[in-house]
Amino acid sequence: MTYQEAVKNGEKVLNLAGIADAKVDAWLLFEMACKVDRQFYYLHMGEDITMEQQKEYEIVLKKRTEHIPLQYIVGEQEFMGLKFKVNSSVLIPRQDTETLVEEALKKIQPDMKVLDMCTGSGCIIISIIKNVPSAEGYAVDISKQALNVAKENAKSNEVPVNFERSDLFDNVTGVYDVIVSNPPYIPTAEIPKLMPEVGSFEPLEALDGKEDGLFFYRKIVAECGSHLKDGGYLLFEIGCEQANDVTTMLRETGFYEVQVVKDLAGLDRVVIGRK
Structure with a gap:
């Protein structure tokens, strides 16, 4: 042959x-x-x-x-011009999420402290610090296996990030200028309907946003107050139909300058609020 x-x-x-x-x-x-x-x-x-x-x-x-995802077979995925190791312990970085990084970079100034909640492969915080080297990068995830992957990615991309295992804010200390997060946001009932590459192989705990997909947004918004500086920014990636719910959540909690940003496909993808 x-x-x-x-x-x-x-x-x-x-x-x-x-x-x-x-x-x-x-x-x-x-x-x-x-x-x-x-x-x-x-x-x-x-x-x-x-x-x-x-x-x-x-x-x-x-x-x-x-239907094992191509990226898991090859073992890597490109994101924001960088290469990231991926395996079944982490979500595969997607182009949609680059919108979150790009919007965060508009807010982040030199020497700011940035926290990435639910970091997974680390692609968000690593890309941010790669672009703003003087900023301090911190990241948490509940999964020890995901953090091991993220640490490898930080090392291979020569980016210093402080990683900590934490169930949301449980083990978080300090106050940050910017908090970014791409939390699990798929409603539980929708997961079996996902394409098999996603629903059958990507980590369930990184997909499942509980009954209505908004569980982790509620938790993060409710608990971030003592960890976000006054005037600081909270940025979320969202599902394309979740903008109204998440913006309402932020406004009702006292955030201002709340805005929604669309991705390259014209879908609602990022919600930003200022404390």
């Missing part, structure tokens, strides 16, 4: 399994399994792949046909 035939066969296998981006995924898995880049491929596409390469490719193709 030639390199070209292997890639075409991989695409066919993924198409039959109902994988949406079969062509892209077939190539990326081929590139990883066979340890080749596009330049090599186009120079050698008519040559036979080795038995070892074919075996490795078949292994990763099988994983993808089971």
Whole structure:
């Protein structure tokens, strides 16, 4: 089997399994399994792949046909121009979340203290501190496994962040200029309806926002007061239908300058409030 035939066969296998981006995924898995880049491929596409390469490719193709997310198979995802390690202990960073980082960067000044609540892979706080190196980055998560991934990502991206295991604010100390959070916000009943790559493989505790999806917003808004400076900002990523509920929550708690920011798809994605 030639390199070209292997890639075409991989695409066919993924198409039959109902994988949406079969062509892209077939190539990326081929590139990883066979340890080749596009330049090599186009120079050698008519040559036979080795038995070892074919075996490795078949292994990763099988994983993808089971709807294991591509990023978990490859082991990384790009976010804000940086590379982040990902595994089944953390949510896969998504482009939508870059809107949260971009809005936070508009608020953060040098030497400010920034807290990332429910940090997961660490992609939010690491991206922020990478862009504002003099700011102090702090991050918490209830999952020890997620924090281990986040620490690796901070190290690989050469960003200093203080990580702490905490159930929301339970183990948080200090006062911050900015608090950012992408908390679990999928209503429990909606999780079985998610595409299998998400609902069956990404960590449930990072998805499940309880009955109405708003549980963690309520908790964070109610508990952040003693940890957010007067005049400080609280920024949330939200589900696209949650803007009204979350903005009302902030206003009723005394936040002002409350605003909603849309993502690149034109969907409500970030809510900002000032204490």
